[in-house]
Amino acid sequence: MWKIRWKLTVRGLAQNWAVFRESRVGMLGVVIILLFGVFGALWPIMINTVWDPLVYHPVVGFDPMVLHPSPPTRAHLLGTDPIGRDILAQLMFSTGREFLLGVLSALITVVIGTVIGTVAAYYGGFTDTFFMRVADIMMLFPFIPLLVVVGSMVRLTFFPFAMILGVLGGFGGITIILKAQALSVKVRPYIDAARVAGGSSFHIIRAHIIPNVLPLSFLYMMFNVTSAILSEATLSFFGVLNIDMSWGMMIHTADVAGYLFDFGKYWWLWLPSGVAITLFCAAFYMVGRGLDEVVNPRLRKR
Amino acid sequence: MVLPATPDMPDADDAILRVERLSKYYPVSRGFFQRRHLLLHAVDDASFEVRRGEVSGLVGESGCGKTTTGRLIARLILPTAGRIFVDNADVSKIQGSDLVEFRQKVQMIFQDPYESLDPRMTIFDIVTEPLNVNGIGNLEEREERVAEMLSLVGITPPSAFLFRFPHELSGGQRQRVAIARALVVNPTFVVADEPTSMLDVSIRTGVMKLLAQLREDLGISYLYITHDLAVARYLCDRIAVMYLGKIVEMGTAEEIVKEPLHPYTRALISAVPVPDPAIRRPVPNIKGGLSKPINPLPRCRFYERCPDARGVCADQNHPELKEVSGGRFVACHVL
Ligand SMILES: Nc1ncnc2c1ncn2[C@@H]1O[C@H](COP(=O)(O)OP(=O)(O)O)[C@@H](O)[C@H]1O
Numbered sequence: 001m002w003k004i005r006w007k008l009t010v011r012g013l014a015q016n017w018a019v020f021r022e023s024r025v026g027m028l029g030v031v032i033i034l035l036f037g038v039f040g041a042l043w044p045i046m047i048n049t050v051w052d053p054l055v056y057h058p059v060v061g062f063d064p065m066v067l068h069p070s071p072p073t074r075a076h077l078l079g080t081d082p083i084g085r086d087i088l089a090q091l092m093f094s095t096g097r098e099f100l101l102g103v104l105s106a107l108i109t110v111v112i113g114t115v116i117g118t119v120a121a122y123y124g125g126f127t128d129t130f131f132m133r134v135a136d137i138m139m140l141f142p143f144i145p146l147l148v149v150v151g152s153m154v155r156l157t158f159f160p161f162a163m164i165l166g167v168l169g170g171f172g173g174i175t176i177i178l179k180a181q182a183l184s185v186k187v188r189p190y191i192d193a194a195r196v197a198g199g200s201s202f203h204i205i206r207a208h209i210i211p212n213v214l215p216l217s218f219l220y221m222m223f224n225v226t227s228a229i230l231s232e233a234t235l236s237f238f239g240v241l242n243i244d245m246s247w248g249m250m251i252h253t254a255d256v257a258g259y260l261f262d263f264g265k266y267w268w269l270w271l272p273s274g275v276a277i278t279l280f281c282a283a284f285y286m287v288g289r290g291l292d293e294v295v296n297p298r299l300r301k302r
Numbered sequence: 303m304v305l306p307a308t309p310d311m312p313d314a315d316d317a318i319l320r321v322e323r324l325s326k327y328y329p330v331s332r333g334f335f336q337r338r339h340l341l342l343h344a345v346d347d348a349s350f351e352v353r354r355g356e357v358s359g360l361v362g363e364s365g366c367g368k369t370t371t372g373r374l375i376a377r378l379i380l381p382t383a384g385r386i387f388v389d390n391a392d393v394s395k396i397q398g399s400d401l402v403e404f405r406q407k408v409q410m411i412f413q414d415p416y417e418s419l420d421p422r423m424t425i426f427d428i429v430t431e432p433l434n435v436n437g438i439g440n441l442e443e444r445e446e447r448v449a450e451m452l453s454l455v456g457i458t459p460p461s462a463f464l465f466r467f468p469h470e471l472s473g474g475q476r477q478r479v480a481i482a483r484a485l486v487v488n489p490t491f492v493v494a495d496e497p498t499s500m501l502d503v504s505i506r507t508g509v510m511k512l513l514a515q516l517r518e519d520l521g522i523s524y525l526y527i528t529h530d531l532a533v534a535r536y537l538c539d540r541i542a543v544m545y546l547g548k549i550v551e552m553g554t555a556e557e558i559v560k561e562p563l564h565p566y567t568r569a570l571i572s573a574v575p576v577p578d579p580a581i582r583r584p585v586p587n588i589k590g591g592l593s594k595p596i597n598p599l600p601r602c603r604f605y606e607r608c609p610d611a612r613g614v615c616a617d618q619n620h621p622e623l624k625e626v627s628g629g630r631f632v633a634c635h636v637l
Pocket residue numbers: 328342343344362363364365366367368369370371594595
């Protein structure tokens with residue numbers, strides 16, 4: 001039984017993959033994400049073999065042999081930052097954490113959004129109105145400035161910050177999109193059929209509505225990774241996050257030391273992390289676009 | 303499944319389903335600024351019954367309220383007025399464990415087999431769902447039962463279909479799966495809502511024969527909904543003819559087809575091709591199509607299209623259903 005179900009799942013994924021592969025944008029996104037994955041996986045290898053932790057540690061490392069910030073050299077391929085830390089090491093170290101932050105907060109967003117969206121669609125009435133008003137507020141409220149204020153009052157560390165981003169997103173616009181989808185599922189005859197079969201509301205939401213909304217949830221998860229990383233970069237740049245190292249933090253470091261005033265001369269302080277943020281966000285967005293063709297087959301050419 | 307005896311029911315008669323003055327009105331809004339209270343009388347004061355072990359047909363044009371009636375009986379929606387009794391239990395009042403029992407006793411086969419099966423479920427999951435949600439049997443027993451049901455409805459060999467998805471099946475196969483699913487909990491009463499109308503003409507007969515066979519074998523009572531009198535005649539013992547939410551005529555299939563009384567039924571009959579050229583029928587041509595019964599005028603619903611209409615029909619309210627002979631009912635002022 002489980003073997004058969006596993007086979008079916010694999011076959012389903014393979015079919016979706018076949019459709020996804022047709023999307024060039026989506027495939028490019030996948031390739032970029034894989035490259036980032038390899039890049040991030042290199043970090044523990046490098047620090048344990050080639051790189052001396054005293055020199056190359058992304059937070060407390062220091063190279064006493066050169067003046068900082070040092071432009072790219074053989075020892076420091078992407079140069080060093082104003083306080084003597086290796087830029088390439090910082091970039092590599094941060095990659096894994098960007099993945100973690102993006103995926104974790106997007107996952108929280110999508111789980112909350114899916115549950116609220118389907119429940120609001122199924123029950124309608126007050127539940128629906130309440131969550132839709134909350135979503136309106138979430139969408140209109142300027143959360144980045146608010147987090148800047150909050151972040152300057154309390155210490156926002158990595159995990160709490162990922163959670164806050166995830167939860168704020170989950171009550172936001174995604175509930176409206178997923179509710180609309182759930183509403184169209186709710187009126188399908190197979191929902192009536194499930195009720196005639198004796199299915200409870202819980203059963204219908206869990207076994208029919210959520211599985212039929214899930215592809216869209218997954219699609220929006222990709223876009224949420226992008227927005228989580230962008231929020232993190234923005235807030236790090238303002239220096240309100242209590243995160244020791246991230247791509248946004250690298251730019252922040254250059255900024256507080258005053259080097260961004262001559263950004264042409266000190267390009268290695270901001271360009272690598274800036275490119276990383278842009279590429280990483282773009283990659284997840286592109287995967288989302290590719291998935292769109294799997295989820296909404298009417299976009300398919302054939 | 304053994305049903306508990308109901309000795310406290312004084313008239314435990316031979317009707318499995320009794321519908322009494324059933325109405326379902328939907329509020330409708332026309333245009334953005336119009337605030338007038340408009341009601342669409344989807345089902346309007348309809349009464350009929352289905353006897354135990356019989357197949358009753360509910361016949362009428364598309365949009366006359368057949369599906370709404372079926373959904374009311376299956377308790378997918380609640381009536382605006384009137385009552386429905388299944389096995390002498392008032393369907394609208396059923397709650398708790400009685401509702402669980404009702405959900406096994408009464409099943410529904412839907413019109414569109416492309417829509418009534420969840421596209422993300424395997425055939426096995428679809429057919430076991432009623433067992434699953436009611437906690438009937440363990441996995442092994444369910445597998446056995448599903449295989450048994452699939453062979454019964456002609457999906458053979460079952461093992462070749464268990465882990466397929468609905469989109470991998472033809473329309474006829476899907477409707478057979480939907481039938482297997484409806485019957486897997488041994489229902490006593492089934493509402494079949496135009497189960498063949500969405501299928502290719504070539505496979506309709508097969509599905510109809512299957513339904514007739516199952517009725518013989520399993521002794522299930524059906525309410526068979528169709529817009530096609532010829533189908534109703536083939537499958538049903540009794541026929542109720544519906545027009546704009548009203549039952550206009552009732553009787554045995556034989557009586558309705560051979561000797562239609564109501565002007566609307568006569569019009570329907572004239573639309574059915576007759577195999578025997580010796581049978582000659584008057585051809586009352588009815589004008590126009592079916593309108594929507596939104597806030598209908600207090601007169602015969604069929605007035606606008608009726609070839610026999612007279613003054614009395616416009617002046618008086620819609621005629622009540624009257625028994626003209628044993629078990630034969632007609633709603634017409636003129637008859
Ligand atoms: N949920 C609903 N809301 C508003 N009007 C409805 C609804 N369901 C059915 N109707 C209307 O009720 C009438 C009867 O519909 P239906 O029962 O589906 O007819 P049939 O099955 O005989 O074709 C139609 O005019 C239809 O538009």
